Amino acid sequence: MPEKVLFDVNVILDVLENREPHIANSGPALRMAETGQIHGCISASSVDTLAYLIRRTTSSVMTNNILQELITILDVIPVDGNIIRKALNARWDDPEDAILYYAAAQAGCKKIVTRNVRDFKPDDDLVVVIPPEKLLK
Numbered sequence: 001m002p003e004k005v006l007f008d009v010n011v012i013l014d015v016l017e018n019r020e021p022h023i024a025n026s027g028p029a030l031r032m033a034e035t036g037q038i039h040g041c042i043s044a045s046s047v048d049t050l051a052y053l054i055r056r057t058t059s060s061v062m063t064n065n066i067l068q069e070l071i072t073i074l075d076v077i078p079v080d081g082n083i084i085r086k087a088l089n090a091r092w093d094d095p096e097d098a099i100l101y102y103a104a105a106q107a108g109c110k111k112i113v114t115r116n117v118r119d120f121k122p123d124d125d126l127v128v129v130i131p132p133e134k135l136l137k
Contacts, residue, residue, distance in 0.1 A: 004039045005032075006104040007074060008114035009046050011132055013053065016066065022115060022132075029113055029132035034073045038135075042074040043103045045096075077107035092121050101127060111135065 007030065013019065014026035033040025047067060055063045079099060083106055087098035097119045104112050105126040112129045120129040
């Protein structure tokens with residue numbers, strides 16, 4: 001069974017917005033999920049964030065189409081009250097990153113792929129946080 005990997009919003013936006021120079025690593029990393037080399041995931045809370053960000057530049061129909069295509073590639077993992085409580089109790093500088101980390105751990109993800117590795121400050125090693133280029137190696 002392929003390794004379970006959670007993608008952060010910034011990596012997905014690199015691909016959706018064709019962000020240079022980040023697309024060079026983020027694109028192939030996301031493609032690994034599309035081709036089944038890894039079991040790609042996204043948190044439910046990230047879908048909300050993406051919907052908001054995508055909708056700012058396109059129609060609601062196009063936003064829905066993009067998100068529907070995305071969730072055919074990435075499984076959506078839940079974010080519930082227990083995960084949010086753990087994340088808030090961890091007292092990280094950015095609660096969004098803590099929520100993502102604890103959601104990934106709860107779902108059995110082995111890695112989180114993000115360009116903001118330094119923002120994740122786990123006090124355990126349940127999930128390894130790596131940039132897209134490291135996933136490609």
